[in-house]
Amino acid sequence: MRTLVTLLAAGAALTSAATAQDLAILNGRIVTNTDQGQISSGGVLIRDGVIVSVGADIEVPDGIETIDANGGWITPGIFAPYTQLGLIEVALEDATNDASASSSDFSVALDVADSFNPNGTYLATSRMEGITRFAVVPSTGSNLFAGLGALGNASGDMDALFETQSFVFADLSQSGAGTAGGSRSAAWAYLEAAFGDARAYPGRYASGHGDALNRYDAAALVDVVRGRIPLILEVDRATDIRRAIRFAAENAPLRLVISGGAEAWMVAEELAASGIPVLMDPMRNLPSSFDALGSTLESAARLDQAGVTVAYTTQTADGYFNARLLPQHAGNAVTNGVSWDAAFRAITLTPAEIYGVGDQYGALAAGYMADVVVWDGDPLEVMSAPTHVIIDGEDTDLTSRQTRLRDRYTDMEDTTPFGYRD
Numbered sequence: 001m002r003t004l005v006t007l008l009a010a011g012a013a014l015t016s017a018a019t020a021q022d023l024a025i026l027n028g029r030i031v032t033n034t035d036q037g038q039i040s041s042g043g044v045l046i047r048d049g050v051i052v053s054v055g056a057d058i059e060v061p062d063g064i065e066t067i068d069a070n071g072g073w074i075t076p077g078i079f080a081p082y083t084q085l086g087l088i089e090v091a092l093e094d095a096t097n098d099a100s101a102s103s104s105d106f107s108v109a110l111d112v113a114d115s116f117n118p119n120g121t122y123l124a125t126s127r128m129e130g131i132t133r134f135a136v137v138p139s140t141g142s143n144l145f146a147g148l149g150a151l152g153n154a155s156g157d158m159d160a161l162f163e164t165q166s167f168v169f170a171d172l173s174q175s176g177a178g179t180a181g182g183s184r185s186a187a188w189a190y191l192e193a194a195f196g197d198a199r200a201y202p203g204r205y206a207s208g209h210g211d212a213l214n215r216y217d218a219a220a221l222v223d224v225v226r227g228r229i230p231l232i233l234e235v236d237r238a239t240d241i242r243r244a245i246r247f248a249a250e251n252a253p254l255r256l257v258i259s260g261g262a263e264a265w266m267v268a269e270e271l272a273a274s275g276i277p278v279l280m281d282p283m284r285n286l287p288s289s290f291d292a293l294g295s296t297l298e299s300a301a302r303l304d305q306a307g308v309t310v311a312y313t314t315q316t317a318d319g320y321f322n323a324r325l326l327p328q329h330a331g332n333a334v335t336n337g338v339s340w341d342a343a344f345r346a347i348t349l350t351p352a353e354i355y356g357v358g359d360q361y362g363a364l365a366a367g368y369m370a371d372v373v374v375w376d377g378d379p380l381e382v383m384s385a386p387t388h389v390i391i392d393g394e395d396t397d398l399t400s401r402q403t404r405l406r407d408r409y410t411d412m413e414d415t416t417p418f419g420y421r422d
Contacts, residue, residue, distance in 0.1 A: 021393055022047045024060045025374060028069025033076055033349045033363040037341075044074055046370040049393030054364045067388055067395070069374045075344070076362050077132025077371035077391065080323040081279050081351035082259060082313040085134055086120040086152065086160075087112060088320035099320075102141035108194075108213065109220040110147030112136045113164040118156055122321040124400035127154040129324035130379060130386045132371040133352065133361050136161075137169050137232065137259075137319070144176040144187055145169075145194070148220060149232070151355055153371075155391045166355060168224050171234040172244065173260065174291045188243065194218075195251055198225040227253030230354070232279070236291035238263035245274050257354060260315065262292035265299045268306035277309035277354045282333035282343075283316050300346075301337030311351040312343070331380035343380065369393075 026043040032054060042056040045064075053059070060066065089096035098115035116136055126134070131154050138146040151163040171179065172187050180187035190212050197210035198221035205215045213221065223229045233256060235241050241264055248256040258264060261278040264271060271278065282300040287293045303310050312329055314322050330343040338346075349362030360369050370393040377384035389396050 021395060022061075022064050023370075023390065023393065023395065024058070024064050024066045025069055025074055025372060025388075025390075026060070026066055028072050028074035028374060030054060030364060031073065031075040031344060032365060033345055034365045036365075041071075042074075044364055044370075044372055046372070046390070046393050049370050051364060051368045051370050051372075052366055054366065067374060069387075070376075072377060072387065073375040073379055073384075074364070075130075075373050075375065075379055076348045076364055076368075077373050077389065078130045078326050078347050079311075079349075079351040079362055080126070080131050080134040080313070080326055080347075081311045081354065082137050082315065082319060083126075083134045083323045084137060084139070084320040085122055085126060085154075085323060086116040086118060086136060087138070089117075089121060091318065091320065100139035100141040100146065104141065105214070106147075106217055107141075107143035107145035108147060108168055108217040110138060111150075111165060111220075112138050112148065113150045113161055116150065116152065116161055118152075118158050118160040121401055122323075123154050123156050123160070124397075125321065125402065126324045127156070127389055127391075127396055128386065128398050128400060128403075130327060130373045130375070130389060131323055132373070132389065132391050134323060135166070135351070135355060140169075140171045140176065140179060142179065144171050144179050144190060145217070145221075146171065151357065153391050154389075155394070155396060163355075163357070165220075165223070165229065167230045167232050167257070168221065169232045169234070169259075172240060173234050173236055174289055176234065184240065184243075188247070191247070194221060195225055198222050224254065225251070227255050230255040230257045230356075232257045232259050234259045236260045236262040236289070238266040238294065240291070241267050242270065245270055245276060248274065248276060259313075260292075261303075262287070262299070263294035264308070265296070265302040265306075266294055268303050268308055271303070272307040275309070277311065277350075278303060279311050279313050279351075279354075281313045281315035281329060282336065282338070283314075283329050297332070297336040300333040300343075304338050304342050309350060309354070310346050311354055312346045327379050327384075328382050331382065334380060340380065 023046040030039040045053045140146040146169040149167045152161045177184045177187045180190045193212035197213040197218040201218040259279045261280045333343045352358040352362035372390040374388040
């Protein structure tokens with residue numbers, strides 16, 4: 001199934017590329033996220049939605065459309081690794097909230113692609129702040145499995161999801177333990193049983209039932225068990241993370257990713273040795289639960305120093321409208337001991353690599369898809385802003401419902417007649 005989806009997504013990408021602009025972005029400081037490092041002044045050439053050259057002195061064909069960065073910064077687009085963009089418009093209004101399904105009989109098989117709305121208001125506000133790619137993560141309901149996540153772009157196009165059924169999300173934290181029956185022992189026993197069901201699928205279901213999952217959920221977990229897509233596991237407490245590391249070792253070729261990780265720094269050496277990446281919020285300082293008593297602003301730096309693969313989230317802000325704050329969160333990581341290059345990589349190339357698309361997104365190099373942002377200053381400085389956001393080679397619209405409302409009421413002398421008057 002995933003092979004078919006991948007082929008369809010590739011077809012969609014080719015269609016998009018066919019309509020993409022040929023562009024040259026010139027006169028900017030370039031962050032490549034490659035061995036080229038930063039280029040103090042140069043340009044990026046884009047053709048058919050793909051980057052063809054990056055450097056201090058690129059050759060620009062006659063007649064090609066150009067964007068002058070005016071000495072600003074030219075970077076890869078921001079990749080938000082944990083959002084609910086397109087799933088929620090108003091969190092407290094159930095009719096606009098498709099993040100979870102507490103009353104459903106299904107769990108792993110719940111697919112966010114069936115709920116995602118590319119016209120969601122917050123896609124535009126995210127795009128305006130440099131977000132070009134993101135992962136859509138479901139919330140858990142009455143089961144520790146939340147369902148299948150997807151990868152999307154912030155274009156607002158109807159085919160914005162470019163890879164579906166990309167990972168499974170599950171909660172093995174304190175709240176997950178409560179869902180599973182009241183203790184962490186119950187949660188881990190359920191997870192072990194679910195993996196057993198998926199390994200034995202479909203044979204176990206030919207003449208009976210699974211130990212934990214129904215037939216549809218077991219089928220949806222097969223790609224995780226076989227290591228084709230990652231399992232994103234929500235855990236904060238250091239002992240829970242150690243248990244997760246052991247679970248991954250016992251269930252190879254499982255591709256495990258830790259989400260949350262408030263106390264991950266306490267077991268950083270073990271995480272680095274296991275190669276398990278962490279999605280974490282560098283702004284997480286105060287304990288939000290007994291699982292997160294070890295929260296500290298130095299967490300990102302300690303994980304980085306230990307060699308753990310880290311991508312940043314905005315977990316302390318709501319994930320459906322504040323992914324746009326990712327550059328600020330990365331800037332705060334720099335304030336608390338992370339190098340600028342490492343912090344910027346944690347919101348661009350590293351999340352793309354965690355989701356298996358790091359050879360297409362997150363860097364400025366020949367052959368990469370042209371997700372490029374032009375900034376009027378250092379992107380990790382709170383006063384800087386994008387002047388251009390290019391997705392798949394297309395220079396996108398930087399307006400939103402909020403900017404249109406601002407513009408409508410800024411001019412109080414507006415004499416536009418009411419709609420019902422001619």
